Amino acid sequence: MRHVRADVRVTGKVQGVWFRQSTKNMAERYEITGWCRNNSDGTVTAVFEGEKPAVEAVIEWCKSGPELARVDDLEVQWREATGDFKQFFIR
Numbered sequence: 001m002r003h004v005r006a007d008v009r010v011t012g013k014v015q016g017v018w019f020r021q022s023t024k025n026m027a028e029r030y031e032i033t034g035w036c037r038n039n040s041d042g043t044v045t046a047v048f049e050g051e052k053p054a055v056e057a058v059i060e061w062c063k064s065g066p067e068l069a070r071v072d073d074l075e076v077q078w079r080e081a082t083g084d085f086k087q088f089f090i091r
Contacts, residue, residue, distance in 0.1 A: 001051045003081040005034075008046045010062055012072035019044050020090045022066040023058070030054040033085035049081045 010019070015038050023036045023046055032054055036046035046062070048055045065071050 001053075003050060003083075004052045004055055005079040005081045006048045006055050006059060007077040007079060008048065008059060008062060009075045010044045010046070010065070010071055011042075011074070013068075013070040014044045014065060015042055017068035018066050019069050023062065024088050024090055026058050026061050027088035030058050032058055033088055035085070035089050035091050037091035047085075049083070049085055 020036045020038065023044075026032075027034065027036075027048060030050065032048045032050040034047040034049050036044060039045055048058055059074070059076060063071055063074050
């Protein structure tokens with residue numbers, strides 16, 4: 001199956017609501033590698049690499065996030081997978 005990379009930026013109430021940890025849990029569930037981090041402007045950035053259907057599933061989850069989150073916007077840039085990551089981690 002084809003591996004892809006997605007660079008994602010999530011806007012809304014996404015900090016202080018367990019968004020990063022929940023994203024990590026979802027990524028591990030779908031065997032996705034990469035990372036996520038909080039940004040100084042209140043957004044969350046994530047990089048996902050894995051099989052395309054799995055990456056799409058995690059992105060779909062990110063559109064609503066964990067229970068306490070409010071996602072206003074989600075931007076995705078698709079790229080070629082690099083294979084740089086061995087696991088998913090929080091930065």
